Amino acid sequence: MDSPFKRKLEEIYQRYGFELAKVYEPEDVVVFTLKTGYFDNADIVPLSANANTKKPFEDFSASGYACTVRSFLSPEQTENELFKGFFSVSSILDRLEKDYNQFTNNIVKSLAEDARYEYINAPYSVNGKSGIKSPAGEVVARLNSPRPILFLIEAAAGFGKTCTAYEIVHKLIQEKSYLPLFSELSRNRKAPIFRYVLLDEIDRKFPTLSSRLVQSEIVNGRVVTILDGFDELLRKTDEVDDFENQEPMLETIGQFLTGKAKIVLTTRRTVLFEGDAFHTWAADHSEEFELVRIRIGEPSLVDWLPEDRLKAIQATSLDIRNSLASPVLLSYLRCIPHDKFQAAIESPQDLVERYFSFLLERERVRQDLQMNVETQKSILTTVAGDMITCGYTSEQRDYIVDLVLKNCIQEIEEALARYPSSERPDKEFIANKIASHALLDRSNKEENKIGFINEFVLGYFVAANIFQDKEWLNDDVRFLEPAVASYRPRTPIERRELLDRIRQSLDFTPISYKADFTARLIGAIDFPLQSDEAEGLEFDAIKFGQKEIASFQFNDCTFRSCEFALDNISYATFLNCKFYGDNVATGIPAGPIYVLGEIGDSEFIKNAIGNIGHSAADNLSNQSNLLQRHVLEKFWPVGREKLMHKHRPISGICNGHGGFRPDEIFESIHELKKRGILLQPNNASFVELNFDRLPEIRQILGRTQ
Template identity: 55%
Template sequence: MDIYLKQKLTEVYKSYGFTLAKSYETDEVLVFTLKTGYFDNADIVPTNQKSNSDQAFKEFSDSGFACTIRPYMSPLQAEQQLFNGFFSVESVLARLSNDYHRFTNAIVSVFSSEAKYEYINAPYLINGRMGMQSPADEVISRIEIKKPTLFLIEAAAGFGKTCAAYELVNKLTKKGGVLPLFSELARNRQAVIFRHILLDEIDHTFPMLSSRLVQNEMRNGRVITILDGFDELLRKNEDGSEFENHEPMLETIGEFLTGNAKIVLTTRRTILFEGDAFHNWVDKHTDDFDLIRIKISEPRVADWLPESRLSALSDTGLKVEHIANPVLLSYLRCISDDKFSEVASKPHELVERYFEFMLDRETIRQDLRISQARQQRILKSIAEDMMNFGYTSESRDYIVDQIARDNSRLIEDAIASYPPGQRPTKDEVANKLASHALLDRNIREPDKIGFVNEFVFGHFVAQVITKDREWISDDLRFIEPAVISYQPRSFQAKEKLWHSLESSLEFLSASDKVDFSAKLLGSVTFDLKNDEAQGIDFTDIQIGAGKIDSFQFNECVFRRCSFDLRNLSNVTFLNCKYYDCSILESNAGGPIHELGGTGDDAIIEMLTKSTIATAISITPDRQQLIERAVLERFWPVGRDTVTHKHRPIKGICAGLGEFKNGEVLDTITVLKRKDILRVPHQSSFVEINFEKILEIRDILGRTGSVNGN
């Protein structure tokens, strides 16, 4: 018997809980046994195509084992067969495929019985560069790479994260060879430690298998982990303390990123993935796993609507880019031609027409004899309960009880409108309302109910906020959907929401406040000082309408924006993009630093000239000190080797408090011009050029090795 083959087969079967019960050397047969409850199972495995399994089969059958004679297989084939059997691959893939079709059908069926779902690819960046495929295809193309990989798919609320996750799951089920472990993390709020949540999701998805076995196949790359809504885990829990420290959360993810593991996280843009701690963690594990960051932008209206409908809307004078919301675009794409003509005749009433359409449809679909206005009041009461008690989905029983309790008079009036012999009970009406098209039944947990999407949720949240001026919260789960829902509305409506949010905005980050001001007011008129904005998409905004001092814009996009540099001083634009922008006044109020910008070269050049014109001169001695401080971020004091090949620019600036941020950024630019630092695959990073190691040693006064990570 081949000793190597015997050893490898034994390792494979042991990984699935089997025991090598007997080896028939003459017959060249191995017997592996597994006890599951009352049943004793035996796999009879030949190690040669001419092996004789008769004796092994008889002996173990006579001993009470349920025996299966396997064909001659390589260890890899045996492992794949065990995986298919234990994980019930065919049935799981069929269930995931059904989940996908139910999910997509639920999106379009509310508009028309003839509407067909189609995934519309929005513009996206992959590691800072424009993507050319789709987020799902980007992941698929890297599945076979023999290195663990962490994929981050980031987007604003309501802009396609869950659709992208389902699209990936669907493509993986068709591809075969791997099994998606797909979970919507927003649904699990019981555990308070990320590791426990992940293990709970494993047990929920594969209840008959040991967690150890599933984790092993995750590391082997056969189980692709897709965790949708990762940002939900970062918010505060009920007692007000942080969910958990970021570092343990990252380290837990890192523990699974071994072997050939692939983990996909969909998330809103969050500080966890922007801070220096995250970049340091990634930098530390550069050789351990790859990081692929996919950032989904707003959808292009032209990709959603046929030319005829796009032209009809444009002819009315509507700025079509203002309706770049997937919910409204799905509505405009899927409704009938007659209904579209009706909507296009009054484009300023688009949002109202959408809700009228959905609410009117419910009265027919469910024989729901409740007016549109009263349906809105009932749905608003659900949103208000969510806001008061801090949840976004709850059990069906709870939602039915809340509807009946808080809307008793409305339900009684509805019951009275039915003919005497056909009147439903109060519970029956409440159950109908809990099945409303604007509410969501989770496919994986049908007992859980929330709103169907962020846009609809935000509509009713905003109604509560604008009515209750005393409502104050820093919970972005409610504020962000309200802002997104009001973006396509009139300026008066958006301004009203802004004033209603003013007290809450004081508790939010400067980045969120700037973002919401740009979305609702179309301007940022308040002063910005000693802070930063991260990943904001500015369109038709004047930058510098208010004073901006000691402020940094990180990875922001400026479309058709104008810059009044007179009001800018010590302002940094790091890895930003500029399209069709202009400069109103080129004489800056103080130093401006532009690094890693792309797009409109003329704007970048003018910002760079402004830096040169206003920068405070640095003495040679101070310049040398700053260069040393920057390079020590790569080669720390007391270390014999270069410990970091590349570092994030933002991370280099952090912690160098003795030097001004602008001085550090200017020095990075100087070191890049000297070719001591270079730009790697991501423009937000710089890396050491080891060909210049002698110059680096001279600046640092070192004599150590050059070998680093």
């Protein structure tokens, strides 16, 4: 007996470790056996609705097998039943739901006893277009796709990456159609490699199953991989944002993206995912898997705060644009009791300190911890300092306890002295209370890791270290960005002080970070932007042109209510940028400014720089062939026998002018698209070479056959 039906069943059972033991042709039954340690198991599988399972059951039971008689099912149904049984789907979903409830309770329980957690959507984009569902909804809606998909969810420090990851898990728990492989990646003092990290997660989450079986179900799309904090793995070399050093890690991810696999990575915005190299890598793999890039923006006050509290805040002198850009503070103002809310907005300049004093005082009462607010801050600052020095954001509980005992002995002894002598605990007792602090997170129970509960809190204590050390110098963005985020709600003077302390560190970071952090702290770019480019930044009420901007390119950036002093701007290119709100341009440009492929209202700057269209068009008519050759050489460089790229990012083509103006190159790209030589793939930021027009491409490039 050999049929496609039987062969398919055999293939499925073998993948789960079974062996074909016997075929009962008259009974129309096959028996698969599995040995697991001491036990021998047998599945009696009918091949038709009329199959007779009695004799096979009796034979194998008599041989000592624990037998299970299966119902007649299709191969797909059989595979689904094996998946549910082997992966203990129900129990894993129950455990994940408990983890979700613990995580959400930890967020709100420190604010009020009756506070309820609610995931609140922030504005977001999907592959550059505004989203209309939710970040988690965008992921879940695509899980049925037959193609493998890499979801990249990006957000600034403290803007909800982990909450979004948990929300995806929560939706999958409710649907019960997929099994999440969820991990919060924490970079400890070792330098992990992605493949080993993922395989280790598989072994930890499914200890009784072979990693090969789990990987096969990832490929089948039944196991959805969700890795929170991917940027934690990127600091294994000093060149964290150097694409060539990190490309092997992305290639490893690509190896898992086959079949119907879905992998979700959450990460802070990192230069690794910007620029020509990454875009080219993504385009080169576009036929193998799809990239869905979700960027989460700043929260909207209307979504977070009830109307009465929003009106109360608007009636104060609180700088809403800066002070309430943090979901952490919005949660605080949303959940705390009414009397605490009134006290918090009475002195807006003290909002951050009131937030921490509120939490630390509650913690003192909750744990019966004889330690005042300032002492608690001192110990947590020490913990953050060790994180900075040793380069980790999460560590084993025992390590944190030992760290406190070693470095905070004076604070511990002062606390012990406040206990009555008859009730006085030992030092280890106090250190363990600190390790159980409400501002420290213990959600990743399997590894018993401890880190700060969110990046805003981490940033607060990182900033405390920065101000303690006049010689502080560190270019690790995992600490710089949270520090900047924690200081945005503060006064302009305080923000300027932090910037002055980290300026030297920012000189060692890529220009995108330096521009972003400076803009967030002082509302201006007060250093030159020259011969470089920035991508994917959001500027809100920022002043440009205080210092020279020359030969600089802004790619896919968003400008809201910004000011441009054109006198200090020359040879600047705004490519595929978005302009919203009341942007203003003043003065006479110091040199050419190009606004290409813009979205929104860019008339403010076009009117100021004059109409450049006619001169560009005249020039194009005289040298269109040279321009087209320049564009096509980005796909097929001079000296190469074969084509190097099928896709290229428009930003990379327009940069590195080769003697041509960006607007000329941009218009030439559009001309080649009109002629069908270049095509537009799914991502509007790319162009694709049309291989059907290869003879014409050769002719433009002057290449022989």
